[in-house]
Amino acid sequence: QVQVVESGGGLVQPGGSLRLSCAASGSIFSINAMGWFRQAPGKEREFVSAINWSGGRTLYADSVKGRFTISRDNAKNTVYLQINSLKPEDAAVYYCAAGYLGLSTKRGAYSYWGQGTQVTVSS
Numbered sequence: 001q002v003q004v005v006e007s008g009g010g011l012v013q014p015g016g017s018l019r020l021s022c023a024a025s026g027s028i029f030s031i032n033a034m035g036w037f038r039q040a041p042g043k044e045r046e047f048v049s050a051i052n053w054s055g056g057r058t059l060y061a062d063s064v065k066g067r068f069t070i071s072r073d074n075a076k077n078t079v080y081l082q083i084n085s086l087k088p089e090d091a092a093v094y095y096c097a098a099g100y101l102g103l104s105t106k107r108g109a110y111s112y113w114g115q116g117t118q119v120t121v122s123s
Helices: none
Strands: 002-007 010-012 018-026 033-039 046-052 058-060 068-073 078-083 092-099 117-121
Touching (some): 018 092, 058 068
Parallel strands (some): 010 117
Antiparallel strands (some): 018 078, 033 092, 046 058, 092 117
């Protein structure tokens, strides 16, 4: 089993920045990729970004390219999502997920999910 716990959400003004953290624990030796997804009220959960646990390869949704940066600290078993130039449409609950498969934008590729952290964008 793998546990993932997100943190770092909050209220930010448009144009602001935020860094989300995702700490993984348990049987993480078998994890190949970590991903971030988000879900706004009334919308489907959508892919945001993912990182390969060993090699550091990354994927981004088109809507966040150039503004979001995913990174990992293997020593801390933690993945980060740096969010810059926040827009109102970025407001959502952000979920971290861990998976045994390689990098993927698909929800089904990730087996373990956190509870989510709320990001609110408002002036």
